[in-house]
Amino acid sequence: MKQASLLSAAAAAALLLAGCGEQAATVTLNGAGASFPDPVYQAWTYIYSQANNTTVNYQSIGSGAGINQIKGGTVDFAGTDAPLSREEIAESKLTQFPMVTGAVTPIVNVAGVGPGQLKLSDEVLAKIFMGRITKWNDAAITALNPGLALPEQDILVVYRSDSSGTTNIFTEFLTDRDADWATTVGAGKSVKWPTGLGGQKNPGVCNNVQQNSGSIGYTEYTYAIESKLTTVQMRAADGSWVNPDSTKWPLVGTTYLLVRDDIPADKKAALQAYVSWCFSPDAAAKATELHYTPLTAAQARQSRFFLGALKDAFVK
Amino acid sequence: MRASAWSDPVFRWLCMACAALCGLLMVAFFVQLAFASGEAWSRFGLNFFVSTEWDPVRHVYGALPAIAGTVCTTVIALVIALPLAFVSALFIVDAPPWLSRVLGQAVDLLAAIPSIIYGMWGLFVLVPLMDRLWVALGVDNAFGGIGLLTSSLILSLMILPYICAVMRDVLRMTPPMLRESAFGVGCTRWETARDILMRYGIRGLLGGIFIGLGRALGETMAVLFVAGNIMKVPTGLLDGCTTIAATLANNFAEAEGVQRSALFALGLILLVMAFVIQVLAQYYLRMTGAKRGEK
Numbered sequence: 084m085k086q087a088s089l090l091s092a093a094a095a096a097a098l099l100l101a102g103c104g105e106q107a108a109t110v111t112l113n114g115a116g117a118s119f120p121d122p123v124y125q126a127w128t129y130i131y132s133q134a135n136n137t138t139v140n141y142q143s144i145g146s147g148a149g150i151n152q153i154k155g156g157t158v159d160f161a162g163t164d165a166p167l168s169r170e171e172i173a174e175s176k177l178t179q180f181p182m183v184t185g186a187v188t189p190i191v192n193v194a195g196v197g198p199g200q201l202k203l204s205d206e207v208l209a210k211i212f213m214g215r216i217t218k219w220n221d222a223a224i225t226a227l228n229p230g231l232a233l234p235e236q237d238i239l240v241v242y243r244s245d246s247s248g249t250t251n252i253f254t255e256f257l258t259d260r261d262a263d264w265a266t267t268v269g270a271g272k273s274v275k276w277p278t279g280l281g282g283q284k285n286p287g288v289c290n291n292v293q294q295n296s297g298s299i300g301y302t303e304y305t306y307a308i309e310s311k312l313t314t315v316q317m318r319a320a321d322g323s324w325v326n327p328d329s330t331k332w333p334l335v336g337t338t339y340l341l342v343r344d345d346i347p348a349d350k351k352a353a354l355q356a357y358v359s360w361c362f363s364p365d366a367a368a369k370a371t372e373l374h375y376t377p378l379t380a381a382q383a384r385q386s387r388f389f390l391g392a393l394k395d396a397f398v399k
Numbered sequence: 400m401r402a403s404a405w406s407d408p409v410f411r412w413l414c415m416a417c418a419a420l421c422g423l424l425m426v427a428f429f430v431q432l433a434f435a436s437g438e439a440w441s442r443f444g445l446n447f448f449v450s451t452e453w454d455p456v457r458h459v460y461g462a463l464p465a466i467a468g469t470v471c472t473t474v475i476a477l478v479i480a481l482p483l484a485f486v487s488a489l490f491i492v493d494a495p496p497w498l499s500r501v502l503g504q505a506v507d508l509l510a511a512i513p514s515i516i517y518g519m520w521g522l523f524v525l526v527p528l529m530d531r532l533w534v535a536l537g538v539d540n541a542f543g544g545i546g547l548l549t550s551s552l553i554l555s556l557m558i559l560p561y562i563c564a565v566m567r568d569v570l571r572m573t574p575p576m577l578r579e580s581a582f583g584v585g586c587t588r589w590e591t592a593r594d595i596l597m598r599y600g601i602r603g604l605l606g607g608i609f610i611g612l613g614r615a616l617g618e619t620m621a622v623l624f625v626a627g628n629i630m631k632v633p634t635g636l637l638d639g640c641t642t643i644a645a646t647l648a649n650n651f652a653e654a655e656g657v658q659r660s661a662l663f664a665l666g667l668i669l670l671v672m673a674f675v676i677q678v679l680a681q682y683y684l685r686m687t688g689a690k691r692g693e694k
Contacts, residue, residue, distance in 0.1 A: 147653030239541065244628030246455070246653035269456035272653050280542050280639045281628030281649070287522075294527060295543040 110353040115142040116149020116162030118284070119248040120183055120338040122305050123375045124162065127366055137353045146248045147272065153177065153341045159350050161341040164248025165272065166388035176344040178391025180398045181383045182361060184337045185375040186304040187252045188327040190312040192292050193219055194234055199326045201315045202227045205333075208317075209261035211299060212240055213268065214278030219297065234297075241291045241300035244281025246273035252336030253301045286310075304328075304374045328374070335376065337386065344392045351396075358397050428670060436664035438657060447664060453630040455650075460661035462668060467632040468640035469669070471547055472622065473615040475636075476554035480611060484559050485604075488566035489592055503567065510560035518624035521553045526625055533637065540637045545627040548636040553621045558611035565607030569600035602684060609680050616673055619644040643669045 114124075121143035128139040144152075146163040153161035154175055162182070172179055189208060191201060203211075207223050210216040216223055220233045243250045254270040268274050282288035285302050289310040292300040304327045307314055316324040319331035326332070342354065359380075360366055367377035383389060383398050439447060443460065450461025491502050529552075530544030540546075573596050581591040597604065619642075627639025628649060641649075643665045654662055 145652040147655060237541065239543070244623075245649045271456045273455045273650060275452070275454035275456065275630070279629075280545060281641075283623055283628070283649075287624070290522065291543075291545070294530070298543075 109136055109138060110349055111138045111140070112159045112350060112354055112357065113140050113142075114149075114160040114162060114340075115144050115152050115158045116341075117146040117164045117248050117338050118143035119146075119164045119185060119252070119303055119336065120162060120375070123183055123185075123370050123373045126369050126373060127361055130366075130369065131357055131360055135356070137357060139357055145246070146251075147246070150341065153343060156343065159342075159346065160354060162338060163341060164336055164338050165251050166337075166339050167341070167390075169390055172390045176392070178342045178344060178393040178397065179339050180358075180389050180391075180394055181337045181378055181386045182340050183370055183375050183377055184335050186327045186332050187249055187256075187301055187334050187336055188304050188307050188314045188332075189299060189301050189317075189334075190289070190292050190307050191299045191315060192296055192313060193236070194296060195232055196313060198313050199316055200228075200231060201313075202317075202324055203315050204318055205257070205260035209257045209264040211238055212242075212257065212276075212279070213264060214240070236297040239295050239298040240276070240279025241282050241288050241295070241298050242276050242279055243273075243285075243288055243301075244283055246271075247284070248272065248336065248338070249285065249301070249303055250274065253334070255336075256334050308374060330376065337378075337388075339388060342391075342393060342397065346393075351393075355397055359399065362398070429667075432663055432667040432670060436660050436667050438660035439664040442657065443661075447661075448668075451630075451632055455658055458657045460658065462643075462661075462665055464630045464632050465641055465643045465646045465665055466668065466672075468547070468626065469616060469642040469644070469672070471633055471640065472550045472554055472626070472642055473612065475548070475551035476558060476615045477608070477612060479551065479555035480559045480562060481608065483555075484562035484566055484607070484611075487559075488563050488570055489596070491563075491567050492570045493588075506560045506563050506567075508560075509556075510564065514557065514618060514620045517553055517557055518621040521549065521621060521625040525549060525553065538637070542627055542637065542639045545625055545639055546637050547626070547633045547640045550622045550626045550640065550642075553625055554615050554618055557618060557621060558615050561614055562607045562611040565610060566600075566604055569603030569607065570596050572603070573599045605680060605684060609677065612676060613673055616669065616676075617644050618642075619648050623648055 114128075121141070124141040124143075128141050132138045141162070143162075146165055149158070149161035150163055150167070152158045154177075163179075167175075167177065167179055171177075189203060193201070201224075203224070204227055207216065207227065210223065217238055218235055219238060220235045225231075225233055251270065251272045254264075254268065254274050257264040257268070258270040259265075268277065280291065282291040282300070285306040288300045288302050289306055289312055292298045292312060293310065302310075302312070304314075307327070314327050316326055317333055319325045319329070319333055321331065323331070327334075340358070346354065362378070362380040362383065367379075370377040380398050389398070439460065443450065447460070447462050448466070449463055450459075451463045452459045452461045453464065454460075487502070487506065491499050491506070493499075494502065526544040526549060528544070529549050530540065533540040533544065577595050577599060578591055581595045586594070622642050623645045626641055626645055628641050628645060629639035630641055630646075631638070633640040646665060647662055650658065651662055
């Protein structure tokens with residue numbers, strides 16, 4: 084008897100819930116991909132889902148996996164740090180637009196060096212990560228840092244062991260700035276590192292740098308702040324030395340969103356609303372708070388990777 | 400119709416189907432891995448086994464560093480875990496019942512700890528400890544506690560409970576009369592353990608070792624955290640290294656094209672390694688069976 088009444092109560096509750104769902108007509112958007120923008124995407128999707136009739140989910144599974152999923156049609160949108168080429172976009176019938184930019188920063192653990200004290204030029208950075216500069220008191224480093232007492236200590240390079248968009252941004256930068264790096268190592272989500280040891284994801288790199296005196300690594304700026312790691316100064320385009328919180332910081336990466344051109348109409352409307360909110364001042368403020376650099380829709384439209392049949396429908 | 404008239408054949412077929420499924424799955428794994436790794440084999444050929452190159456930018460891949468890392472960590476882990484597992488199994492079998500039960504359950508609990516926990520413990524506790532140890536000993540350690548030896552230590556800790564649990568059961572199965580006779584003719588405890596228990600249960604003991612070996616070969620997360628993930632053949636105990644399983648975990652999510660195929664090829668190599676070890680072990684036991692007095 085008791086069981087029967089329980090069952091009927093459950094059935095009634097289920098009916099009630101189903102009814103509610105129909106009335107509210109909630110749309111669920113599922114996204115997956117790049118881990119580099121994950122902190123800001125999590126904040127955005129949470130805030131947006133709270134205030135609107137749309138539930139947006141984002142899983143950080145990696146850019147490559149995200150691209151595979153959007154091509155397979157298992158997600159509604161995908162995030163990628165390495166943009167697809169014009170040909171690939173046309174071939175797989177996708178639309179691509181930039182969402183947000185973020186800084187990648189070298190992090191160091193050297194005795195006597197505080198945050199933002201050490202200056203590293205592009206060339207020195209490349210040489211350190213190639214294993215050509217092996218001591219912290221190398222003439223090339225001390226020449227850039229006349230006032231800083233640098234120890235005679237071996238440099239331990241720490242890199243991302245898993246393939247990642249952060250590595251892509253970092254190696255693209257070095258490939259762009261240093262001809263030697265371009266020919267010996269090159270750029271990619273994972274590369275053949277000439278020296279050093281690998282850490283698992285951003286937290287792994289941060290932990291390895293924290294634990295090993297004399298080490299240098301690279302990570303997304305948010306993680307560097309969270310882990311209270313020592314960041315360095317780099318040279319901006321105008322030749323001045325800047326910290327990673329500056330708008331002139333040279334080592335930045337843009338992260339993109341991918342949408343299928345055959346997205347169903349209801350999901351398309353919901354995703355359009357979400358994307359246009361992402362370019363709003365509210366969303367931009369949240370991104371800035373998380374140490375990303377937000378883009379305006381106008382800036383996004385200027386990107387050379389702003390591609391695809393639906394691009395004008397999504398970023399106006 | 401009486402139940403027994405049809406229940407036996409049904410049960411028989413059910414068992415056969417389940418057993419066949421295991422076999423089929425195994426074959427399917429081989430076929431799938433061989434199929435998916437085709438591109439890598441046709442591109443690199445047998446050179447894949449001896450090449451130390453792993454360059455995702457230029458799409459050149461070789462398996463030697465991962466194979467070497469896997470073999471080294473596994474062998475060192477076994478060397479550490481084996482004596483420990485054997486003596487703890489011996490002690491647990493001979494200990495007073497209440498102590499034996501407590502210790503036995505503690506060992507079983509070790510086996511239930513997820514490997515990620517071992518990995519985190521390794522990274523946050525064991526690695527700094529090892530680092531301090533090498534600094535105190537004045538040994539030059541470029542990688543700060545991370546590397547081959549630390550990975551092997553973690554692995555040995557992880558496989559110890561498996562080996563110990565199997566050994567414990569095997570030792571318990573030795574007929575008491577054999578042990579009592581041994582004591583009766585004046586054997587010491589060690590002589591009894593070596594000449595009676597070990598000989599009687601050699602098949603089971605080796606079985607325990609191979610369970611541990613299989614686990615060590617394929618262990619991923621714990622090694623990933625402490626190995627250093629360096630695509631080079633380790634030349635010393637303190638060198639950073641990588642293993643096949645760790646390489647797969649690091650690269651699989653983002654891999655495309657040739658790299659994906661090369662990763663499948665690594666997976667195939669791992670599966671073949673485990674398979675060959677099993678076959679060789681069975682073969683060895685059969686060959687030496689006569690010497691141990693088995694028929």
